[in-house]
Amino acid sequence: MKRKLLGVSLLVLLVTALVLTGCSSGGTKTAAKEDSLADGVLSVGVDDTYLPMEFRNDQNELVGFDIDFANALAEQLGVSVEFQTVAWDGIFNGLNAKQYDAIISSTSITPDRLKGFSMTDPYVANGIVIVSRKDATPVKTFKELEGKTLGAQIETTADIAAEKLKTDENVNVEIKKFDGMLDAFAALQGKQIDNVITDAGVAMYYVAQNPDLFVVSSDVLTNEPIGVTSRIDDTATTEKLNEAIKALQKNGKLSEISMKWFGKDMTKDIDTKLVVIE
Template identity: 80%
Template sequence: MKRKLLGLSLAMMMLLALVLTGCSSGGQTAEEDPLADGVISIGVDDTYLPMEFRNDQNELIGFDIDFANALAAELGVTTEFQTVSWDGIFNGLNAKQYDVIVSSTSITPDRQKAFSMSDPYVANGIVIVSRKDATPVVTFDQLEGKTLGAQIETTADIAAEKLKADQGVNVEIKKFDGMLDAFAALQGKQIDNVITDIGVAMYYVAQNPDLYIVSSDVLTNEPIGVTARLADTGLTDTLNTAIKTLQDNGTLTEISMKWFGKDMSTDIDTNLVVIE
């Protein structure tokens, strides 16, 4: 009996020693620190202008790309981007195909429950875009009898379905894999309107001011954050410190001015107003 207890005690001591030697000063093992290899792997949907997209040389560019590179520089690591379709981007994160998502991810109560989300780094809300040659849609109920384009499984898509059901509006919501396709359909008059993030809407209007207009008020307040896995709270704390530094030193303002022509990265309203 004593020998069995002694053997058990020795085994427990050896296991404890292995656990302790595998711990870093922060209480995480090297395997648990996504930045330990000097790289932050980032999941991104590269069809969401001007946030993340490909230019004519197939280079990955956009607000989020500039932000992610600045964030990595502040953290002392390099970026590794992995492109993935939006409808699979969260599953890829949970499957550990990449460390974080930097892809215009709105902060919502549901996502805060399922993931570890950083503090916001850019303001955001959804709006309706109309063609200038049609009657502008100011409120959702004015979509009665019309067709509305949305990118599948985005907060704009979710909000449109919720408003349609709640208000009893007879609107056909057409789903697109990316906003490029949605705006091409709007331009080609295959749909009547588009619902999307304000930054995206502003970009398309700026590119085609004679064609499009942001016709509604901002319907929600859902600022954008970096998304990590639910267990990676230590990583999120590190990201929050770096985001604040980029806000305080003007780096985020510079990136925002480059892509939006205005500063949407400071004095962000964190009071969520989400339709889900």
């Protein structure tokens, strides 16, 4: 008799616990319905070494396209913004660990990332390109990297694509990994490497800053527009961010930010058909 009553009691306790868990903020399904912006803060993870998207200026201030974009997003949403700087190779782990609620750090939309995260509609066009020095033979295709050294930022889509193309096209190229593009372009300028592979916007910026040194020598190899990344269950935040992105596109603010950093508008008529090498 006691055993039966004990079993019933345990069952009641278990059901009660499940109900309470479902009502708490710790429940996975409930978390999906909650809004990370409810506290009035847009908490953003960013890698501050990726010119012109996000970097530190001479006064050690956080600046760049994504920084202006995040500030505009926050203003549109009626919240404040807080930035947390983190190395790129740990940025997704930090998001999942709830160190911040979104990544706004030139994050390409890819099939793999769409499986593991909630991503907004794209807010800027993007693809990867090869950059050459002007005093060397320009590399137009990946096959022309045969026997050369290629710089890439570790764990970026450019790095992943380079490794895949190296294998698929059987190209004898040495891929050197850098923590940030500043180091990669410094190595290219110093002739420690022969070429760099990176996002088109980043390449355009470095070429504009050093037109006598660098040239974008290849066609755009992929189509991987950039979106804001949130945790996979945090779809409510993504929905709000999408509404704000559309408003910034409509009122011209995104175009203004793009012209400031790229000298051209890369925020309109974005091709959403992904062409990714991974």
